[in-house]
Amino acid sequence: xxxxxxxxxxxxxxxxxxxxxxxxxxxxxxxxxxxxxxxxxxxxxxxxxxxxxxxxxxxxxxxxxxxxxxxxxxxxxxxxxxxxxxxxxxxxxxxxxxxxxxxxxxxxxxxxxxxxxxxxxxxxxxxxxxxxxxxxxxxxxxxxxxxxxxxxxxxxxxxxxxxxxxxxxxxxxxxxxxxxxxxxxxxxxxxxxxxxxxxxxxxxxxxxxxxxxxxxxxxxxxxxxxxxxxxxxxxxxxxxxxxxxxxxxxxxxxxxxxxxxxxxxxxxxxxxxxxxxxxxxxxxxxxxxxxxxxxxxxxxxxxxxxxxxxxxxxxxxxxxxxxxxxxxxxxxxxxxxxxxxxxxxxxxxxxxxxxxxxxxxxxxxxxxxxxxxxxxxxxxxxxxxxxxxxxxxxxxxx
Amino acid sequence: xxxxxxxxxxxxxxxxxxxxxxxxxxxxxxxxxxxxxxxxxxxxxxxxxxxxxxxxxxxxxxxxxxxxxxxxxxxxxxxxxxxxxxxxxxxxxxxxxxxxxxxxxxxxxxxxxxxxxxxxxxxxxxxxxxxxxxxxxxxxxxxxxxxxxxxxxxxxxxxxxxxxxxxxxxxxxxxxxxxxxxxxxxxxxxxxxxxxxxxxxxxxxxxxxxxxxxxxxxxxxxxxxxxxxxxxxxxxxxxxxxxxxxxxxxxxxxxxxxxxxxxxxxxxxxxxxxxxxxxxxxxxxxxxxxxxxxxxxxxxxxxxxxxxxxxxxxxxxxxxxxxxxxxxxxxxxxxxxxxxxxxxxxxxxxxxxxxxxxxxxxxxxxxxxxxxxxxxxxxxxxxxxxxxx
Numbered sequence: 001x002x003x004x005x006x007x008x009x010x011x012x013x014x015x016x017x018x019x020x021x022x023x024x025x026x027x028x029x030x031x032x033x034x035x036x037x038x039x040x041x042x043x044x045x046x047x048x049x050x051x052x053x054x055x056x057x058x059x060x061x062x063x064x065x066x067x068x069x070x071x072x073x074x075x076x077x078x079x080x081x082x083x084x085x086x087x088x089x090x091x092x093x094x095x096x097x098x099x100x101x102x103x104x105x106x107x108x109x110x111x112x113x114x115x116x117x118x119x120x121x122x123x124x125x126x127x128x129x130x131x132x133x134x135x136x137x138x139x140x141x142x143x144x145x146x147x148x149x150x151x152x153x154x155x156x157x158x159x160x161x162x163x164x165x166x167x168x169x170x171x172x173x174x175x176x177x178x179x180x181x182x183x184x185x186x187x188x189x190x191x192x193x194x195x196x197x198x199x200x201x202x203x204x205x206x207x208x209x210x211x212x213x214x215x216x217x218x219x220x221x222x223x224x225x226x227x228x229x230x231x232x233x234x235x236x237x238x239x240x241x242x243x244x245x246x247x248x249x250x251x252x253x254x255x256x257x258x259x260x261x262x263x264x265x266x267x268x269x270x271x272x273x274x275x276x277x278x279x280x281x282x283x284x285x286x287x288x289x290x291x292x293x294x295x296x297x298x299x300x301x302x303x304x305x306x307x308x309x310x311x312x313x314x315x316x317x318x319x320x321x322x323x324x325x326x327x328x329x330x331x332x333x334x335x336x337x338x339x340x341x342x343x344x345x346x347x348x349x350x351x352x353x354x355x356x357x358x359x360x361x362x363x364x365x366x367x368x369x370x371x372x373x374x375x376x377x378x379x380x381x382x383x384x385x386x387x388x389x390x391x392x393x394x395x396x397x398x
Numbered sequence: 399x400x401x402x403x404x405x406x407x408x409x410x411x412x413x414x415x416x417x418x419x420x421x422x423x424x425x426x427x428x429x430x431x432x433x434x435x436x437x438x439x440x441x442x443x444x445x446x447x448x449x450x451x452x453x454x455x456x457x458x459x460x461x462x463x464x465x466x467x468x469x470x471x472x473x474x475x476x477x478x479x480x481x482x483x484x485x486x487x488x489x490x491x492x493x494x495x496x497x498x499x500x501x502x503x504x505x506x507x508x509x510x511x512x513x514x515x516x517x518x519x520x521x522x523x524x525x526x527x528x529x530x531x532x533x534x535x536x537x538x539x540x541x542x543x544x545x546x547x548x549x550x551x552x553x554x555x556x557x558x559x560x561x562x563x564x565x566x567x568x569x570x571x572x573x574x575x576x577x578x579x580x581x582x583x584x585x586x587x588x589x590x591x592x593x594x595x596x597x598x599x600x601x602x603x604x605x606x607x608x609x610x611x612x613x614x615x616x617x618x619x620x621x622x623x624x625x626x627x628x629x630x631x632x633x634x635x636x637x638x639x640x641x642x643x644x645x646x647x648x649x650x651x652x653x654x655x656x657x658x659x660x661x662x663x664x665x666x667x668x669x670x671x672x673x674x675x676x677x678x679x680x681x682x683x684x685x686x687x688x689x690x691x692x693x694x695x696x697x698x699x700x701x702x703x704x705x706x707x708x709x710x711x712x713x714x715x716x717x718x719x720x721x722x723x724x725x726x727x728x729x730x731x732x733x734x735x736x737x738x739x740x741x742x743x744x745x746x747x748x749x750x751x752x753x754x755x756x757x758x759x760x761x762x763x764x765x766x767x768x769x770x771x772x773x774x775x776x777x778x779x780x781x782x783x784x785x786x787x
Contacts, residue, residue, distance in 0.1 A: 022559040022561035022562055023559070023562075024556060024557065024558050024559070024562065024569065024571050025555075025556070025557045026554065026555070026556045026557075026571065026573050027554075027555055027557075027675065028552040028553065028554055028555070029545075029552060029553055029555055029675070030551060030552055130737075149694070191526070191741075
């Protein structure tokens, strides 16, 4: 009995002597699904299968804060291979050089040297990283950090191909900041598995605000490339021109130049470029689930082609509607901006067909974008048509 | 011989020594608590309680001297004191059995505390709905994971602990065709793009991400809600001819692997929080966060997970919620928290001596009960004898 405490103390001393030191471990891990690690340590080792296990420290807390994902992305030469992505950027966004972690990179130039930088990147997700990253963004603009509750009220839930994301809009500038290149940051973070996906636009406050809608739409277009897709990232504005004469091919969402290069646009998701047709600059088509079809005909003619009233009435008659008087026309026409260009827009629905048409004058010509087809399909695709018109840019001066 | 042993035991078994140890422990707890004003609780625990001595360095220089006994020292002396007293005063009799048992219980408690201090490991497992993991992450300790990308189903990982890196020496391993020479280790650092406004002008490394990033050492955080950005600059030296392959910046901020090739073999390197792999996996089926109606005040969290262990033929669903942990193969999973995306955070504790306090309490209780009963019976006998007179 006297020896019992002595034995206990000896056991303890032995255990201390056997205590794991900080030693290098070598083990195999499965590439895909989690599998038990096969530790090279002795099976008798109480920590076998737990590489590197040594007495740990109590739990730390939360966020990683530090170098932005975007900066890492920019610096990411030599980082592990990342998945390939496609996106559909507005035509006026200028594509920038990519790095392995910066999966898409654009910048937009405004008046007087104003600019804003747009990027999409991926980082392994760190615990509690969303709030930390938002606060890091805020810190970059000299703004105080938020807590979780404040983040909820000051963020917007948006959809992305990588799951639900939160978007934040931060205004501010540090004393050392250049107002032409800084002052507002719109960012979105989506989590998927072990990864966090960062969408960020930062630059001149006014320009960034102007581009906000484009940015949020663009986020929705960023998605993993379908199997077999070649492009590692989005083809952007100055992409290879696609001529209207080219045979129809499934078009990946992309900003493309068409015809003689007078226009660039972003092809909506699900729309395809159709074969060339007489008197048309280009044709795009979209098919519905029940076999319904709709077509976007793009054409241009010298002059005003008889005037707005004559054109609208011709279109109305094509879908079985009566002509309208000149006085009734203005309320039917709305305006839509695409960069610096203003389009007139009309929406008319017949018994079975529907037509949404936009037109604008550019130089000596009037350009027409007539989207018509099954009423249900046109209604369903109208938002994409609107986005398409907003993406249209003239590459040649008037 | 017996006399010498007894001479040694007498001062070691002294009750005065017990009192001095307890008083020292009181001072230590007070000092360790107050120290948390300036340093984070983890550091305070390491400096004051998980150490043999508390060290003082003059002006932060290299010279250090012990100024006060640390937790391990006080605990060890107290343990020796108790054992010595036990040996010296032990004599088997029913009248002292309870006292002996109580002392034994205290010895078990002290030994268990020390074992917990030395061997318990706490980490966290972060699981999103539908996600499966077979490892947990340390929250403090880091490791440099050098992974060989192979064509097979597995990759070989050589994990070099952050403690080894912090020694800033040269490290080699039989599985590596190169040496890892640490050119700089930063417990906390600020990484900034080279050329960025007010940023560094010199890149931290010649290869990988570090070729465009500068590094600046920062003091470590004392706040528990901040995490140090541990970073290091390492140089790889080929085993063939000792040729330098370049330098890399590794950081927990760049935990995605940086690829490189050596002698036709493909490698990737990342500094990450140390991983503890399991022989089984957990998948999160669902996480529930209940709040009291009309408030954001938490009422309860619970995670329903699938435990899969082919080796032990286990595949079952388990609900982990507050005060209802999952215990499996020496690991205990507590519901620790959650994130806004309904992912769960499980604290994973591996403590080989977690039963020591329970055993100790049972022994001490038995000892006290025996002692009390013995005296009660004696008292009753004397009382009855007095009545009979």
